[in-house]
Amino acid sequence: MSEQQLPTLAVTLGDVAGIGPEITARTLLGHEDLRSLCRPVVIGDADSLRKGAEAVGGDPGAVRVVASPQDATNEPGTIEVVQDGPSLAHVPYGRISPEAGDAAARSVITACALARDGVVDGIVTPPLNKAAMHAGGHRWPGHTELLAHEFGVANFSLVLSAGELYFFHLTTHVSLRRAIEDVTVQRTGDVLQLVGAFARALGRPDEPIGVAGLNPHAGEERLFGDEDADVLAPAIAAAREQGINAVGPLPADALIPAAVKGRWKLVVVCYHDQGHAPFKAVYGDDGVNITVGLPVVRVSVDHGTAFDIAGQGIAREASLVLATRRAAELAPGWGQVWATAQQGGAS
Numbered sequence: 001m002s003e004q005q006l007p008t009l010a011v012t013l014g015d016v017a018g019i020g021p022e023i024t025a026r027t028l029l030g031h032e033d034l035r036s037l038c039r040p041v042v043i044g045d046a047d048s049l050r051k052g053a054e055a056v057g058g059d060p061g062a063v064r065v066v067a068s069p070q071d072a073t074n075e076p077g078t079i080e081v082v083q084d085g086p087s088l089a090h091v092p093y094g095r096i097s098p099e100a101g102d103a104a105a106r107s108v109i110t111a112c113a114l115a116r117d118g119v120v121d122g123i124v125t126p127p128l129n130k131a132a133m134h135a136g137g138h139r140w141p142g143h144t145e146l147l148a149h150e151f152g153v154a155n156f157s158l159v160l161s162a163g164e165l166y167f168f169h170l171t172t173h174v175s176l177r178r179a180i181e182d183v184t185v186q187r188t189g190d191v192l193q194l195v196g197a198f199a200r201a202l203g204r205p206d207e208p209i210g211v212a213g214l215n216p217h218a219g220e221e222r223l224f225g226d227e228d229a230d231v232l233a234p235a236i237a238a239a240r241e242q243g244i245n246a247v248g249p250l251p252a253d254a255l256i257p258a259a260v261k262g263r264w265k266l267v268v269v270c271y272h273d274q275g276h277a278p279f280k281a282v283y284g285d286d287g288v289n290i291t292v293g294l295p296v297v298r299v300s301v302d303h304g305t306a307f308d309i310a311g312q313g314i315a316r317e318a319s320l321v322l323a324t325r326r327a328a329e330l331a332p333g334w335g336q337v338w339a340t341a342q343q344g345g346a347s
Contacts, residue, residue, distance in 0.1 A: 007331035013044025014126030018305025021052025038328035047089035093311035101132030112150035141173035156293030188235035196244035211248030
């Protein structure tokens with residue numbers, strides 16, 4: 001693939017009080033093979049990135065400010081960054097900072113604007129801190145909801161992925177009580193439309209989609225709750241009538257181990273920890289977070305800001321390397337994912 005054909009990826013810096021600058025520096029200075037797959041351009045603060053490079057034993061002089069991703073040269077041994085806002089070099093590591101939270105959110109907003117303008121082909125996100133983002137005036141539950149707002153989409157899903165396994169979520173960053181309320185026939189149907197569109201874009205339209213039950217044993221014939229019979233089952237039946245190969249609801253404690261063993265490639269879970277806890281226990285740094293339902297690909301690490309080790313130069317970059325690689329692989333064909341989702345009724 002020629003340099004002109006490589007997808008340009010906006011890499012947001014995350015919360016600079018955390019490990020974002022360090023893992024970004026490790027990724028872009030230590031994994032030069034990524035440059036044969038994409039043109040990575042950081043969106044954030046160059047001074048914080050220089051601190052991060054120094055913390056991991058890299059050359060702070062490798063950080064080079066460019067006016068636009070279009071000016072990036074993708075030269076080995078450099079980290080090209082679009083300066084977004086004032087310097088944050090004074091922000092201390094390991095503490096919630098409204099300045100850092102505001103900057104983390106703004107870098108995402110800038111990356112979305114660049115994507116809407118066609119300047120970048122995908123977005124890669126190191127972690128931000130939700131409390132800091134709120135303190136900085138951006139009242140979003142997390143990255144996913146902020147991205148959906150910036151792109152003006154209503155039907156989207158956080159998807160954890162490792163290899164060919166994808167965990168779609170009906171709900172994410174809400175309380176468990178709220179999650180139960182938010183698992184509706186409409187939401188379940190909308191997410192199944194997204195999963196079906198994703199399967200078609202992957203060239204596997206008949207791939208079975210395992211839907212986890214909300215309650216233990218998927219309700220056990222209503223012994224443990226009515227939601228599986230009254231909410232999930234009707235949505236699954238409606239999806240099947242539309243040609244989506246949804247199966248369930250299935251007991252989560254049977255479905256998820258079977259998926260890990262390769263029985264299922266596409267899984268729908270009902271709430272955050274139903275998907276995140278087993279996924280992270282099994283895959284750790286080998287997993288990434290993809291947002292399906294956006295017009296451009298967005299891939300994130302599947303870990304947090306790690307305030308307890310920030311600035312020590314010991315943070316592992318494996319998840320960010322994988323996220324960058326996955327975004328580079330998906331970006332060229334993401335238009336088909338988006339178009340297929342639109343045809344399937346996603347908004």
